[in-house]
Amino acid sequence: MKVGIVGLGYRLGYLAHVFTQVRPDFQIVGYVDPDPAGLPSMQERDIGAGRHFSTLEDMLETEKLDLLMVGSPNFCHLEHIRLGLEHGVKIFSEKPVVTDLEQTLELARLLSRFPADQLMVGLVMRYAPLYTELRRAQAEGILGNIASIEAAEHIAPFHGAFFMRDWRRYDKYSGGFLMEKCCHDLDLYNSIVGARPMRVASFGGRRSFTPENMPTNWGANDTEVYFRKPSGWMGTDRVFDSDADIVDSQTALIEYANGASLAFHANSNVADQFRRFCIIGAKGMAEGDFIRGFLRMHDARTSECVIDREFPRSTALSVHYGADEQMAADVYDHVTKGRPLPVSAIDALEAGLLIFMIEQARRTKTVVELGDSWARFDAALASEE
CATH class of the missing domain: 3.30.360.10 (Dihydrodipicolinate Reductase; domain 2)
Known part of the structure; x- marks a missing residue:
């Protein structure tokens, strides 16, 4: 499974370890984050993060992903989810999925245009x-x-x-x-x-x-x-x-x-x-x-x-x-x-x-x-x- 990450913070750095332990063919091929706080913990565990991309659009257009993981700050989720949906990628977003009522309504309108199961949320x-x-x-x-x-x-x-x-x-x-x-x-x-x-x-x-x-x-x-x-x-x-x-x-x-x-x-x-x-x-x-x-x-x-x-x-x-x-x-x-x-x-x-x-x-x-x-x-x- 080829996976990309946008927002490589502590949570997704930890989940990268969990996913790779549970399913060894879970492969992270790229990430987008100007200051990836979760990267050191992955390196300590010898988990590859793949290539660093400057933008999510660049990663989505370069890599054929099976899964996009969204771990960016909460207020950024909507835009990152939108890009993943429009590129036809399965998405796993950390909770909470959005931060206010207007974002909720906007994402609901987006989801009406795409398969219901294209977006997953980490309500663990x-x-x-x-x-x-x-x-x-x-x-x-x-x-x-x-x-x-x-x-x-x-x-x-x-x-x-x-x-x-x-x-x-x-x-x-x-x-x-x-x-x-x-x-x-x-x-x-x-x-x-x-x-x-x-x-x-x-x-x-x-x-x-x-x-x-x-x-x-x-x-x-x-x-x-x-x-x-x-x-x-x-x-x-x-x-x-x-x-x-x-x-x-x-x-x-x-x-x-x-x-x-x-x-x-x-x-x-x-x-x-x-x-x-x-x-x-x-x-x-x-x-x-x-x-x-x-x-x-x-x-x-x-x-x-x-x-x-x-x-x-x-x-x-x-x-x-x-x-x-x-x-x-x-x-x-x-x-x-x-x-x-x-x-x-x-x-x-x-x-x-x-x-x-x-x-x-x-x-x-x-x-x-x-x-x-x-x-x-x-x-x-x-x-x-």
């Missing part, structure tokens, strides 16, 4: 063994109709500090904190509910990474924590007093078209991080945590525990609960054999649209209705807008 948690088991049990009827969900993604201070120091600190580049970090989670819960979100409210702000919380005497531990994760393009060494405009904590309340509800909480300065959920249905409930690695399900009428399983937080290849290598294998098989994937570009766009409306609710301090936005989205998919 759809491939996690824990999620696969949860969905299997749900399909067997253990939960019944979903009534409500309580969920959270809480990340450690070293990861929150990275957001304050990287290009992701600007909403205009990343799409915001929930878009950059939690689009996985909201996509998962959309899929579990099985209906579109129709009404949202949200609250949040900067409460941890602020000047008054800066250590007065920086020690070795502070340096190790707040600079553990390297920043890339537009990086800064300012953690607590950077020019970031993203929030570091946020809550969202979501009501779905079928009456189910979701309460979601995210925080980027949590000492003992977790990524957990409690899903309550008419017939049973499911509790789990991707980081702490468990899934328990109980029958509502008998209180009997019907599933009690543990899952790995990481594996030899995966930092995402065993999901990265499964995603690599499935994407490869999709490109080479046409096998279906558990998540689509439309799923990714729908999760993104939800997050845009959550951000609107936070900024305006109002309850936001999504009906008009869905109508515009559907019209764009049908090329009617």
Whole structure:
């Protein structure tokens, strides 16, 4: 398989390792990036990156690619995806696929002109063994109709500090904190509910990474924590007093078209991080945590525990609960054999649209209705807008 990369950052440098370990004939023949932060890790692992191209157009016109991988900053994805679609190449884009509502509608209009499966999106948690088991049990009827969900993604201070120091600190580049970090989670819960979100409210702000919380005497531990994760393009060494405009904590309340509800909480300065959920249905409930690695399900009428399983937080290849290598294998098989994937570009766009409306609710301090936005989205998919 001949692969090209546009935006060779840390994530795609890591995924290059995963893909080549899972499928040895995965060959990167070229890349486009003026400052490829992911290249050193590939060189350390003796993974070839192929030829450096100055523009994506040059690479697409020179190389006959089987797959284009898009790992550029989020706000660049739309243009890079457009070029790949127009050159007839299969595309794997890192999440989030786009950064605002107008880009969402524009990409929806683009997708209406091309095969539905030409664009894949790296919502890697759809491939996690824990999620696969949860969905299997749900399909067997253990939960019944979903009534409500309580969920959270809480990340450690070293990861929150990275957001304050990287290009992701600007909403205009990343799409915001929930878009950059939690689009996985909201996509998962959309899929579990099985209906579109129709009404949202949200609250949040900067409460941890602020000047008054800066250590007065920086020690070795502070340096190790707040600079553990390297920043890339537009990086800064300012953690607590950077020019970031993203929030570091946020809550969202979501009501779905079928009456189910979701309460979601995210925080980027949590000492003992977790990524957990409690899903309550008419017939049973499911509790789990991707980081702490468990899934328990109980029958509502008998209180009997019907599933009690543990899952790995990481594996030899995966930092995402065993999901990265499964995603690599499935994407490869999709490109080479046409096998279906558990998540689509439309799923990714729908999760993104939800997050845009959550951000609107936070900024305006109002309850936001999504009906008009869905109508515009559907019209764009049908090329009617």
